[in-house]
Amino acid sequence: MAGTNALSSPVMSDALVILGAAGIVIPVFNRYRITPVIGFILVGLLVGPFGLGRLVFDHPWLSWVTITDPDGLEIFAEFGIILLLFSIGLELSFARLWAMRRFVFGLGSLELLLICGSLTFVFATLGQSLTGAMALGLALALSSTALVLKITNTGTPVGRAALSMLLFEDIALVPIVFLLGALAPHAQGAGMDGLIHTLVWGTGVVVLLLVAGRFLLPPLFAQAARTKSPELFLSASLLVVILASLATAATGLSPIVGALVAGLLIAETEYHTEVEEMTEPFKGLALGVFLITVGMRIDLWVVWENLGSILIATAGVIVLKAIVTSLLLRLMGARRGTAAETGILMSSPSETTLIVLSAAGAAQLIQPGTAMFWQIVTALGLTITPALAKIGKIMARRVEGVEAPHQPVEAPDTPPxxxxxxxxxxxxxxxxxxxxxxxxxxxxxxxxxxxxxxxxxxxxxxxxxxxxxxxxxxxxxxxxxxxxxxxxxxxxxxxxxxxxxxxxxxxxxxxxxxxxxxxxxxxxxxxxxxxxxxxxxxxxxxxxxxxxxxxxxxxxxxxxxxxxxxxxxxxxxxxxxxxxxxxxxxxxxxxxx
Structure with a gap:
């Protein structure tokens, strides 16, 4: 009887829906080489309160295939964001950044600043407050690392340019999240003293994590690896992430700042490959929960009523980002075909855009309705990213007059x-x-x-x-x-x-x-x-x-x-x-x- 009650609880039914969605979405979308990001958003839209959830009162059996307690998923969604930022940190080793420093901090920084500035100007002109316009500009300026790097070959001129810009955007998440996390507790005018207090203590904790991690993490993971126990290794990895997240959260910053710092620290150890491999399934599932919660917030009726505005906004963001990125690459000496293809490829928003929009909404820099509108635009942009990649290739051939240069960079004479x-x-x-x-x-x-x-x-x-x-x-x-x-x-x-x-x-x-x-x-x-x-x-x-x-x-x-x-x-x-x-x-x- 107790088992029956447990199975009929909202938490259990929601867990079954999420696990079932992961079991269906990931293999089906991978088979057709489509990112599961799109699938999870669509699942959230379908099983959320604005989808089949509307019909639960008339058809109680639908409670088994819908999310009955959306608020209960928020903690899992936040954990998904934490693991996503942690995985980005794992990929951003200091050595890799130093090797590409000229392109990452030159091309990457200019691309982000120019697009953010352009979007901020547009939003401020349309009546958005300056802080809200900046938050939207920062969010929509980001491009999808997960999608773009799967589509392009980093050995081509297009791939190298995209990788440089994406790396800087991933790095920029640190100050972006830092800033929004510092503003969140004081967005309603609690005073500069509280903001300064948060910034000072937050900076101190981040520096402490960087210093302590250098000395503590190598022996910790060495001991875990010596036991040859995957469970212990995984536990050590999650412990580091959770402790770092709690440390930054205690100062008033967002916990995802700590997660990203933890990833950066582990990336400097010889165990980063193993950590990345072990946490990948958890990151995928937790990120899926976050994307499902994004889909649940999308009201199809609102989409239908604002379909024209949504399409115009999506097209506007894509066109503006494509033009700015293409012109920047041309000014830096790239071929016309390379500039055109890279600009179009990088023009859609990112899954991290959803994170920044959520953080901006939590800081009350933008209204909930505004956040929902741009989340819908972002979801649509993610969905059409593969199509944009194909359009970029076609455009590259047309502007060059011949086949755009897609030959990989010459490999070393002696590969390892x-x-x-x-x-x-x-x-x-x-x-x-x-x-x-x-x-x-x-x-x-x-x-x-x-x-x-x-x-x-x-x-x-x-x-x-x-x-x-x-x-x-x-x-x-x-x-x-x-x-x-x-x-x-x-x-x-x-x-x-x-x-x-x-x-x-x-x-x-x-x-x-x-x-x-x-x-x-x-x-x-x-x-x-x-x-x-x-x-x-x-x-x-x-x-x-x-x-x-x-x-x-x-x-x-x-x-x-x-x-x-x-x-x-x-x-x-x-x-x-x-x-x-x-x-x-x-x-x-x-x-x-």
Whole structure:
């Protein structure tokens, strides 16, 4: 009976609706390569009080597929915003910003300031108060990092320009949120003393977090990683986010300031890839709740009554942003096609626009009706972003008169090789790659190995290569090859199979315990599998033959030929076919000829 009551509670029914929406929206929209952001907004619109919720009184069974307690979701929506800002902080490492500083702080700052200034002028002219006009200008000047970076290739001129502007916009969220968070408790004229108090204490807490995080976070995550417990690692990550958020909230600032600072701090540690991987599902679900609450605030009747105004406002924002961004890029020397395509691509609002609008509404800088109107405009803009990207490509071709330059930037002559596992074998492989001038990145999940390797000057990162998209985040898509040196057969097989499924043409060289294990790795997709027992036997034979007087050249040739024969036997026993290839000895003879 108690179970029945629990299931019939509003909280439980709302949870079922949200989980059901996530289970349907995410896979369906991903299949058609559409951002789930749009899906969650549409779900909120459908199941909210202005959608099917209107009919619950006449049809009580609809309570199971609608949100019956919208106010109860606010705390989860706020947590979604916190995790979104935390994930943005994870992507904004100080090293990455420094490498792109000229474009980020030059092009990015000019783009944001010019668009914000233009929009502020327009809103102030239309009768909005100056502070409200600035809040709307800041919110609508932002562009969608999640959508734009999925659509464009950051190796193209368009992608590089967009990335620079998006990075600065993400950085600008710190002062924007800081300012709105400081204004929120004092928006109704509580006096400058309270505002100054908030700013002083808020700045002090942020500085304290930055300093303390430098010393406390590395040992905290090192200890969590040493236990090899994903649960403990996740708990440590969420603990840091929540504590930082509470610290800034205690000073009167928004908690999302603390979340962003926490992300920036963790991004400077070797554990940021693992943290990003573990928090991704929570961020996606929590952000989905936030977007559902946005959709629930949209009254379709209001949309219908103001459809003309909404379409005009959406078109106005898109056109103004596209013109300002395109002109700025042209003044900075970009080609006409690049400027036109980038301007149109960056012209729609962002999911972070919704956050800034919510913060401005909470600070009473804009009226609730105004916030709802621009949330509808933002939702519409997000929906048409993929279409804007296609229009941008067409426009680029027309203004150039030929195909716009979309060729990727020339890749380095020697892309890095990823070494999975940094034990004895991994060290030797790294040494050989260094000796031959080849860049590499070693990956291991043992924090003691990471610490020792970095102390000795090796390039090594912390990540669990067997889980999720950790390798993708480390750049496996552009790697020269992956060398799997782990001595755990099951884990090695799992990693090889996943890499081969995701990257069919990637060279994968794997360490095997014996010939049977090598056969398993070949079936999993390894390009080469090197059995330790076989190699030790061949090296022993080589040493013995040379010692008893056989010439070095024929010995090495026969060793290579024997290795190739064993490789063929292993693949034949595994039922695998291989293309005809020259034996190692024959290859050398061909090279001599």
């Amino acid at each position: 090789t990823l070494i999975v596992g940094f034990g004895r074998v991994g060290h030797l492989v790294a040494d050989m790659l260094t000796r031959h001038g080849r860049p590499y990145l070693a990956v291991d999940s043992n924090t003691d190995i990471i610490t020792e390797g970095r102390r000795r000057g090796y390039t090594v990162a912390f990540a669990d290569a067997a889980r999720g998209d950790a390798m993708l985040r480390l750049g496996v898509a552009g790697a020269a090859a992956v060398i799997v040196t782990m001595d755990e057969p099951v884990s090695a097989q799992r990693i090889v199979r996943k890499l081969r499924a995701d990257f069919p043409h990637l060279p994968i060289i794997a360490r095997a315990r014996d010939t049977d294990h090598a056969g398993v790795l070949y079936r999993a997709g390894a390009t080469h599998a090197v059995p330790e027992t076989l190699e030790s036997s061949l090296q022993l034979s080589e040493a013995a033959l040379v010692e008893i007087g056989v010439a070095m050249g024929p010995v090495i040739a026969s060793i290579h030929e024997m290795r190739d024969e064993f490789r063929e036997q292993i693949m034949e026993q595994g039922g695998l076919s291989q293309k005809p290839a020259l034996k190692s000895g024959q290859l050398r003879e061909a090279e001599k000829a």
